[in-house]
Amino acid sequence: MMSKFIKRHNIIPQLLILITIIFSIFPLYLMVVISLKTDQEILKSPFSLPHVLQWANYINAAIKMKIATVFFNSVVITGGAMVGLVFFGSMAAYPIARIPSKINNLVFLLFISGIMMPFQSAMIPLYKVLKFLNVLNTIQGIILVNCATSMAFTIFLYVGFMKTISRELEEAALIDGCSRFMAYWRIIFPLLKTITATVVIFNTMMIWNDFLKPLLFFSGLNKGTMTTAVYTFQTQYDAQWGYLFATCTLSSLPLLILYLALQKHFIKGIAAGAVKG
Amino acid sequence: MLNVKKKYLIISIVFFLPALLIYVTFFLYPVVSGIFYSFTNWQGMSKTIKFVGLKNYVELFGDRRFIASIINTFEFALIYTVLQNGFGIILALLMDMKVLFKNVYRSIIYMPSVISTLVVGFVWTYIYNPTLGVNTIFEAIGLGAIAPQWTGDIHTALLSLIIASLSASVGTSMVLYLAGLQDIPQELYETAGIDGVNWYQKIIHITLPLLAPAITIGVVLTTIWSLKVFEIVFVMTQGGPGYATETMATVMYDYAFRTSRFAYGTAIGVILFLIVLVLTMVQLKVLQKREVQY
Numbered sequence A: 001m002m003s004k005f006i007k008r009h010n011i012i013p014q015l016l017i018l019i020t021i022i023f024s025i026f027p028l029y030l031m032v033v034i035s036l037k038t039d040q041e042i043l044k045s046p047f048s049l050p051h052v053l054q055w056a057n058y059i060n061a062a063i064k065m066k067i068a069t070v071f072f073n074s075v076v077i078t079g080g081a082m083v084g085l086v087f088f089g090s091m092a093a094y095p096i097a098r099i100p101s102k103i104n105n106l107v108f109l110l111f112i113s114g115i116m117m118p119f120q121s122a123m124i125p126l127y128k129v130l131k132f133l134n135v136l137n138t139i140q141g142i143i144l145v146n147c148a149t150s151m152a153f154t155i156f157l158y159v160g161f162m163k164t165i166s167r168e169l170e171e172a173a174l175i176d177g178c179s180r181f182m183a184y185w186r187i188i189f190p191l192l193k194t195i196t197a198t199v200v201i202f203n204t205m206m207i208w209n210d211f212l213k214p215l216l217f218f219s220g221l222n223k224g225t226m227t228t229a230v231y232t233f234q235t236q237y238d239a240q241w242g243y244l245f246a247t248c249t250l251s252s253l254p255l256l257i258l259y260l261a262l263q264k265h266f267i268k269g270i271a272a273g274a275v276k277g
Numbered sequence B: 001m002l003n004v005k006k007k008y009l010i011i012s013i014v015f016f017l018p019a020l021l022i023y024v025t026f027f028l029y030p031v032v033s034g035i036f037y038s039f040t041n042w043q044g045m046s047k048t049i050k051f052v053g054l055k056n057y058v059e060l061f062g063d064r065r066f067i068a069s070i071i072n073t074f075e076f077a078l079i080y081t082v083l084q085n086g087f088g089i090i091l092a093l094l095m096d097m098k099v100l101f102k103n104v105y106r107s108i109i110y111m112p113s114v115i116s117t118l119v120v121g122f123v124w125t126y127i128y129n130p131t132l133g134v135n136t137i138f139e140a141i142g143l144g145a146i147a148p149q150w151t152g153d154i155h156t157a158l159l160s161l162i163i164a165s166l167s168a169s170v171g172t173s174m175v176l177y178l179a180g181l182q183d184i185p186q187e188l189y190e191t192a193g194i195d196g197v198n199w200y201q202k203i204i205h206i207t208l209p210l211l212a213p214a215i216t217i218g219v220v221l222t223t224i225w226s227l228k229v230f231e232i233v234f235v236m237t238q239g240g241p242g243y244a245t246e247t248m249a250t251v252m253y254d255y256a257f258r259t260s261r262f263a264y265g266t267a268i269g270v271i272l273f274l275i276v277l278v279l280t281m282v283q284l285k286v287l288q289k290r291e292v293q294y
Helices: A002-008 A011-035 A039-044 A055-064 A067-098 A102-116 A119-132 A139-162 A168-175 A180-191 A193-208 A212-217 A226-237 A241-276 B002-037 B055-060 B064-096 B102-114 B117-128 B135-140 B157-182 B186-194 B199-210 B212-227 B231-236 B248-257 B262-290
Strands: none
Touching: A011 A241, A011 B064, A011 B102, A011 B117, A011 B157, A039 A241, A055 A067, A055 A226, A055 A241, A067 A102, A067 A139, A067 A180, A067 A193, A067 A226, A067 A241, A067 B002, A102 A139, A102 B002, A102 B262, A119 A139, A119 A212, A119 B002, A119 B248, A119 B262, A139 A193, A139 A212, A139 B002, A168 A180, A180 B002, A193 A241, A212 A226, A226 A241, A226 B117, A241 B102, A241 B117, A241 B157, B002 B262, B055 B262, B064 B102, B064 B157, B064 B199, B064 B212, B064 B248, B102 B157, B117 B157, B117 B231, B157 B212, B157 B231, B186 B199, B199 B212, B212 B262, B231 B248, B248 B262
């Protein structure tokens, strides 16, 4: 009787999934709960829900992390890199996917070899390059660095996708007298919507959450991002847990909201990017 | 005919030039010049750079801290890659069964993947905190004496970091393998059903072999990612206690940006790159052999 019940309702899988859910969600729960407590309450009952919501933690955190400035920086950096990746990345993928030649093959190889190069192998000489070009600790500089480090995987995704698009449309456009350049923007680029969504979602997560690059190449007064601000806040004020987790929550909130709104695209994007790319 | 070829060449260059310029200037050139710098005595402030041959490399292999970091990096990468992909596959298989609220579960398990490693690190610092975190539960149920010291103990520190990383990333692998499972033709299972094959045999003989392309991608990408592990260590343990959680990336950061030994740091960068390159190649060779066509 019992074993039949267990089997019919897939109890064991349900149970295992439940454990994973707790493991995944518990840190998030803790972050939000602690961010709304006073220090005394944290000491007394570290895991329970707060008695009185301490919104003051958030006000304090928002002011000290200069939320308006770092939010603006994060948006500009992520947005700027995204424009570069989508436009230049998809453009570069076009001849690689469509025009077979030795040079194009070589360029493709050059790009995708970057997937295997850890950023750390570039970071020290990159410091020198940025200094030489006078873009160290500037917003242009950090946008270009993010663009460059994400370019390899972006082109890899675009090339894979473009090979699946039929050529007929584009050839028709060429017969109509469109130049290649026009034909690309008018015919090919609109067909890339699905993969562009993947590219944008994947890279937004990478760049928004990135810590090491802005820590090294985008610091100083009014610099920093939503992610580095959490670290700066912690090292500068040796913050109490309530404040620290308020900054953590604030810094995670934009992507969490985006995720909850666009869940399907996130999940589809990550899966498609990893499997079919 | 030659004209057409030339025209195509010009078109190609116009299209890939902007991306190539950015990529080469801000990524490829730094990596390649790093190889050159690793044979010099380049220091933070000094203007002159002298060629010193293999000196940095020789010194590295006598550097206890660096050796410890290589061992830790491999240990982290191996355990993390196995667990991340193992749990990912198991979760995907479970979710693929008739489970209630499947989409809700999937959304929740994937949720921490959109949060930065830095934040995940801070939260787990709290969880491992001896007076606030999970050990208070151990004490409450009378098991305080056997509560692990987590990141405070050289024997458990690295594993504690792996657990913290997994909590935020296992959803990514699950989503990847769930998508892989959707690509397996349903007819194959139906035929197997007629032949009286049980669930376990189906998994071993149909699902896993056909999941091989997804496994190849999953394992290779997790390995590359885990070999350059930095943030979780930087936030939670700074390489300690002792050198117990020091990784190649953290040692490199420290030498370059705390003590200005740029050339010495780039030598570590070159070694890290070679390790990633060789491991990726070997994995691709081995794993792709397992992939079957259907």
